[in-house]
Amino acid sequence: MVPRIDALTREVVDLIAAVVARYHEEYEEAAAKHALTGAQAKVLALLAREPLPMRRIAQLLKCEPSNVTGIVDRLEARGLVERRPDPDDRRIKLAAATAAGLDTAGRLSESLDFAREPLAGLSAEERGVLRDLLRRMLGTGA
Amino acid sequence: MVPRIDALTREVVDLIAAVVARYHEEYEEAAAKHALTGAQAKVLALLAREPLPMRRIAQLLKCEPSNVTGIVDRLEARGLVERRPDPDDRRIKLAAATAAGLDTAGRLSESLDFAREPLAGLSAEERGVLRDLLRRMLGTGA
DNA sequence: CTCGATATTTCATGTTGTCAAGCAACCGGG
DNA sequence: CCCGGTTGCTTGACAACATGAAATATCGAG
Numbered sequence: 001m002v003p004r005i006d007a008l009t010r011e012v013v014d015l016i017a018a019v020v021a022r023y024h025e026e027y028e029e030a031a032a033k034h035a036l037t038g039a040q041a042k043v044l045a046l047l048a049r050e051p052l053p054m055r056r057i058a059q060l061l062k063c064e065p066s067n068v069t070g071i072v073d074r075l076e077a078r079g080l081v082e083r084r085p086d087p088d089d090r091r092i093k094l095a096a097a098t099a100a101g102l103d104t105a106g107r108l109s110e111s112l113d114f115a116r117e118p119l120a121g122l123s124a125e126e127r128g129v130l131r132d133l134l135r136r137m138l139g140t141g142a
Numbered sequence: 143m144v145p146r147i148d149a150l151t152r153e154v155v156d157l158i159a160a161v162v163a164r165y166h167e168e169y170e171e172a173a174a175k176h177a178l179t180g181a182q183a184k185v186l187a188l189l190a191r192e193p194l195p196m197r198r199i200a201q202l203l204k205c206e207p208s209n210v211t212g213i214v215d216r217l218e219a220r221g222l223v224e225r226r227p228d229p230d231d232r233r234i235k236l237a238a239a240t241a242a243g244l245d246t247a248g249r250l251s252e253s254l255d256f257a258r259e260p261l262a263g264l265s266a267e268e269r270g271v272l273r274d275l276l277r278r279m280l281g282t283g284a
Numbered sequence: 285c286t287c288g289a290t291a292t293t294t295c296a297t298g299t300t301g302t303c304a305a306g307c308a309a310c311c312g313g314g
Numbered sequence: 315c316c317c318g319g320t321t322g323c324t325t326g327a328c329a330a331c332a333t334g335a336a337a338t339a340t341c342g343a344g
Contacts (some may be wrong), residue, residue: 006266007272007291008266009260009261009269010270012269012272012273012276013261015273015277015280016161016165016274016276016277017165018280019161019162019276019280020161020162020165020166021161022280023158023245024162025204028172034240036236037298037299037300038300039299039300040299051283053322053323054322054324055321055322055323056322058151061165063300064300064301064302064303065300065322065323065324066292066301066302066303066304066323066324066325066326067300067301067302068323069323069324070299070300070301071299071300074299082315089309089321089322090309090310091308091309091310091321091322091323091334092309092322092323093322093323099268104208110307113174118279118280119151119154119155119279121278121279121281122275122279124148124150126275126278127150127151127154128150129156129271129275130272130274131150131153131154131157132270133264133268133272133275134154134157134158134160134161136263136264136268137162137260137261137263137264138157138160138260139263178330179329179330181330181331181332182330190330195291195292196291196292196293197290197291197292205331205332205333206332206333206334207291207292207293208292208293208294208295208332208333208334208335209332210292211292211293211294212330212331213330216330227293231340231341232291232292232339232340232341233290233291233292233331233333233339233340233341234290234291234292234340235291235292262316
């Protein structure tokens with residue numbers, strides 16, 4: 001039998017759940033401000049950094065490639081993203097942010113206030129401690 | 143020039159994003175183990191604590207009541223949840239977990255390993271520090 | 285009793301997600 | 315070269331989730 005979770009761990013898990021809920025809420029809200037869904041905002045943010053093959057987007061989003069087709073379709077229909085051929089492999093289609101897409105992505109990341117808001121109450125030193133703890137939490141992955 | 147968000151805060155935000163992504167992944171996975179979707183698991187977990195009016199579920203899920211109708215429909219079709227009349231107000235329908243629902247909810251929460259896995263690497267003292275930092279992050283949002 | 289507010293459902297619609305099937309293009313061994 | 319297997323993407327059918335508007339039933343105040 002698995003040992004029971006102690007009260008402290010339980011509380012930390014609940015706090016993490018609260019952080020997750022709040023992060024999501026703010027992310028969707030920020031995306032909606034630009035008439036984007038969460039998934040669309042995520043893809044646009046990825047493509048604002050560099051063009052990516054459809055397959056790669058699916059890997060990063062942990063979903064099926066056929067799903068990415070639809071999301072990119074909608075972004076493309078709004079002129080935020082375009083599909084380009086890959087010069088080295090004609091099977092591959094590179095999704096890339098257009099100028100309008102880059103602009104939207106920029107304004108989107110500015111309105112992601114999750115950064116400033118909840119972390120504002122912590123000192124630089126405390127943020128450093130938090131960073132180290134989160135790093136170690138994520139470090140040993142499965 | 144002073145960046146809008148310093149590098150340390152940026153990194154903490156990225157780490158939080160990673161935690162959020164991982165939390166979701168594991169939550170969906172745990173739900174899928176019991177043939178539930180994430181939304182269904184969430185509602186079932188709520189109802190395992192106490193019966194709730196449809197409207198209240200919608201508030202807790204931050205979605206429209208009409209959406210809850212469908213989710214509860216699916217849970218009810220599988221015998222995990224039932225709708226009861228509210229003795230005090232005949233407009234209200236109380237969604238309540240059945241015995242089977244309570245059983246599933248119990249096994250579900252056991253398989254939510256997010257607790258043990260990533261936190262296992264931290265000492266009790268470190269978990270205490272993490273708890274305090276998260277509390278303050280969520281506290282007032284000031 | 286009547287009127288407005290509340291609780292839920294139904295319907296239409298759109299987005300996200302899966303899976304299976306299909307097509308085009310790459311790549312290896314003959 | 316060509317052939318067969320693999321890879322990358324799209325299409326189609328379908329389910330779940332989400333919203334908004336409209337319908338129904340009930341409550342509560344005047």
